[in-house]
Amino acid sequence: DAKTTQPPSMDCAEGRAANLPCNHSTISGNEYVYWYRQIHSQGPQYIIHGLKNNETNEMASLIITEDRKSSTLILPHATLRDTAVYYCIVRVGTLYGQNFVFGPGTRLSVLP
Amino acid sequence: DSGVTQTPKHLITATGQRVTLRCSPRSGDLSVYWYQQSLDQGLQFLIQYYNGEERAKGNILERFSAQQFPDLHSELNLSSLELGDSALYFCASSVTAGSGNTIYFGEGSWLTVV
Numbered sequence: 001d002a003k004t005t006q007p008p009s010m011d012c013a014e015g016r017a018a019n020l021p022c023n024h025s026t027i028s029g030n031e032y033v034y035w036y037r038q039i040h041s042q043g044p045q046y047i048i049h050g051l052k053n054n055e056t057n058e059m060a061s062l063i064i065t066e067d068r069k070s071s072t073l074i075l076p077h078a079t080l081r082d083t084a085v086y087y088c089i090v091r092v093g094t095l096y097g098q099n100f101v102f103g104p105g106t107r108l109s110v111l112p
Numbered sequence: 113d114s115g116v117t118q119t120p121k122h123l124i125t126a127t128g129q130r131v132t133l134r135c136s137p138r139s140g141d142l143s144v145y146w147y148q149q150s151l152d153q154g155l156q157f158l159i160q161y162y163n164g165e166e167r168a169k170g171n172i173l174e175r176f177s178a179q180q181f182p183d184l185h186s187e188l189n190l191s192s193l194e195l196g197d198s199a200l201y202f203c204a205s206s207v208t209a210g211s212g213n214t215i216y217f218g219e220g221s222w223l224t225v226v
Contacts, residue, residue, distance in 0.1 A: 034214070041222075044155065046114075046215075097160050097167030
């Protein structure tokens, strides 16, 4: 199973871009990279996912390296409400069933 | 609001008892997932159902069981409860069962065993 490695914590100044790295060196060719975040003890919130190309949506941008061994989630203008634990996930599964394996994630603190 | 509904939001019960947690998936989603999150552990995958059929199983204890009904709602049954079962239990849903599907989480059910 592909594993991910993230820094345990990061700080970011409010209004600045938050860049959260993730290593997934054992990812296979057909595995997607997903990002979720969890604010306090709320349900994990889907942010973005990608396979090979960079992706952008209204919440964030996802940059995946060409060799797909690492990726970076970018929150372009972090606000205090972005303080959360961010999870980088490589989904494990087949067409039959799947599992999202959550690691410890990165605790992002957005500072005023 | 993800569209996944879980009840009850909070539950306190005694050791040895049995509880049932309920989940209604997002409209149109056929697959449901159950996760457990305790203070000392991260999100642990328990089990996945698709259209009533079990599709993937994680570290679910034998004291725990789940099912998905014809109307697609799901229930997680926890029996012979122990103090260590105190946790936040999340349900998630997706359109289909396999790879390529984003899962969306509910707000969870807090279970406290005393």
